[in-house]
Amino acid sequence: MTDDSQNAPPVIAIRDLHKSYGTLEVLKGVSLEARRGQVVSLIGSSGSGKSTLLRCCNLLENSQQGEIAFNGEAVRWKGHGLDRHPADRAQVTRFRTNLSMVFQQFNLWSHMSVLQNVMEAPVTVLREPAPEVEARARKLLDKVGIGDKAGAWPAQLSGGQQQRAAIARALCMQPTALLFDEPTSALDPELQQEVVRVIKDLAGEHRTMILVTHDMRLAQDVSDHVVFLHQGLIAEEGPPDQLFGAPKTERLRQFLSATMAA
Numbered sequence: 001m002t003d004d005s006q007n008a009p010p011v012i013a014i015r016d017l018h019k020s021y022g023t024l025e026v027l028k029g030v031s032l033e034a035r036r037g038q039v040v041s042l043i044g045s046s047g048s049g050k051s052t053l054l055r056c057c058n059l060l061e062n063s064q065q066g067e068i069a070f071n072g073e074a075v076r077w078k079g080h081g082l083d084r085h086p087a088d089r090a091q092v093t094r095f096r097t098n099l100s101m102v103f104q105q106f107n108l109w110s111h112m113s114v115l116q117n118v119m120e121a122p123v124t125v126l127r128e129p130a131p132e133v134e135a136r137a138r139k140l141l142d143k144v145g146i147g148d149k150a151g152a153w154p155a156q157l158s159g160g161q162q163q164r165a166a167i168a169r170a171l172c173m174q175p176t177a178l179l180f181d182e183p184t185s186a187l188d189p190e191l192q193q194e195v196v197r198v199i200k201d202l203a204g205e206h207r208t209m210i211l212v213t214h215d216m217r218l219a220q221d222v223s224d225h226v227v228f229l230h231q232g233l234i235a236e237e238g239p240p241d242q243l244f245g246a247p248k249t250e251r252l253r254q255f256l257s258a259t260m261a262a
């Protein structure tokens, strides 16, 4: 982080967020911030609400209470409780294009080449000129190590290559921040490392990222701040050295010993 970024509003700021699916209360008042250049990791047991929280950041999920702001701009809501929705479609599009998401299952479009996948949203959503986007897309495919796969179909790629294509696709939107939802969980261990390397490179470039992961080593290596969620609440948070080296709560100690032993 630079000194400037300390004074700027956080890229993402969430205050006291509540989210339920029907009667199931998944987030029970969570606050979270990611400043420019910061890597924030969300860890916790299965079902603790990590993916839901991430998806609330770019408004892929609705929430019933609490505030969400991007670069100081608060979401404008209409309705209350279960009827609450963002009021302004243009604002939702702005949030989504600036907070690009990489999913566990890659989600590449199977009927498009790898290059077309990477180019699609900047051309159709941002309406940028195709030649400019193509040049950027090719550079990004080189950057993630699959420049030679531009003309291939997604089905011709390994899982690790598909996930790297999905990262190039997210980067091609030139987002303010990247949101990763368990980016290595669907991959065999030997393919996970090629994706981990790309994520580490991005962290080294001081990109703003929020990362949901079950990979504690990755969280430890790349994060500036780690948030441990337990049953929809933040049970502990802090710098990785503290969270992994000197956990304060019994909950986190138990979680880490169970995860590390697995």
Ligand SMILES: Nc1ncnc2c1ncn2[C@@H]1O[C@H](COP(=O)(O)OP(=O)(O)OP(=O)(O)O)[C@@H](O)[C@H]1O
Pocket (backbone or CB within 6 Å): 021, 024, 026, 044, 045, 046, 047, 048, 049, 050, 051, 052, 053
């Ligand atoms: N669309 C949905 N409809 C109903 N319940 C949902 C939905 N999405 C998630 N849930 C429930 O919300 C809870 C939190 O899910 P979430 O995926 O956020 O947890 P998580 O911490 O990311 O878990 P994991 O590590 O297994 O991905 C779980 O009980 C899950 O079953």
